Amino acid sequence: SYELTQPPSVSVSPGQTARITCSGDALPKKHAYWYQQKSGQAPVLVIYEDRKRPSGIPERFSGSSSGTMATLTISGAQVEDEADYYCYSTDSSPNHKGAFGGGTKLTVL
Amino acid sequence: QVQLVQSGAEVKKPGASMKVSCKASGYSFTGYHVHWVRQAPGQGLEWMGWINTDSGVTNYAEKFEGRVKMTTDTSITTTYMELSSLRSDDTAVYYCTSSSGEFDYWGQGTLVTVSS
Numbered sequence: 251s252y253e254l255t256q257p258p259s260v261s262v263s264p265g266q267t268a269r270i271t272c273s274g275d276a277l278p279k280k281h282a283y284w285y286q287q288k289s290g291q292a293p294v295l296v297i298y299e300d301r302k303r304p305s306g307i308p309e310r311f312s313g314s315s316s317g318t319m320a321t322l323t324i325s326g327a328q329v330e331d332e333a334d335y336y337c338y339s340t341d342s343s344p345n346h347k348g349a350f351g352g353g354t355k356l357t358v359l
Numbered sequence: 360q361v362q363l364v365q366s367g368a369e370v371k372k373p374g375a376s377m378k379v380s381c382k383a384s385g386y387s388f389t390g391y392h393v394h395w396v397r398q399a400p401g402q403g404l405e406w407m408g409w410i411n412t413d414s415g416v417t418n419y420a421e422k423f424e425g426r427v428k429m430t431t432d433t434s435i436t437t438t439y440m441e442l443s444s445l446r447s448d449d450t451a452v453y454y455c456t457s458s459s460g461e462f463d464y465w466g467q468g469t470l471v472t473v474s475s
Binding site: 346 | 422
């Protein structure tokens with residue numbers, strides 16, 4: 251099955267820039283999506299189609315993708331951004347099987 | 360407003376089957392696939408598959424092939440996910456989600472506990 255690889259944890263101080271990466275063989279051809287999940291809540295989409303930000307998501311959230319790696323960047327991270335972040339994409343097979351990365355715990359302190 | 364409302368928590372015995380429902384409202388039901396995603400306690404998100412709510416075509420993750428069945432009843436805008444031969448490691452919160460691009464909505468989650 252298709253695998254997306256994320257670092258288990260990232261830690262920054264408030265106001266710093268946090269970068270969370272997601273690597274996968276099909277990312278040169280497939281879009282990446284990023285979800286934020288806080289404890290006990292359903293995930294929330296923060297970036298779709300590599301770099302687009304849904305309405306209501308703060309501008310400090312941005313996304314990029316190059317080759318086999320997609321990156322979620324939080325510029326000027328806030329304490330309230332502390333959460334688990336997951337990337338999602340599909341493989342390059344005709345069946346378009348989906349997969350989530352293992353998740354990255356972002357600590358802002 | 361867009362809502363996905365799932366059925367309530369369940370406790371199942373090993374070897375049994377589970378069936379979770381997901382009722383959609385507030386949008387064109389047949390315009391978007393419904394995906395099912397699960398999350399075991401303290402673990403990450405796991406994609407289980409999707410169903411095309413218009414055609415009924417399904418696409419399951421290889422891990423669940425042969426054990427999962429997703430169906431839809433357009434008359435009541437409800438999607439179902441059935442998982443059979445339950446094991447203890449199927450204990451998880453199961454989510455339905457309807458998404459396409461920026462359109463992305465999740466149900467509240469259904470906790471299914473598999474225990475003897």
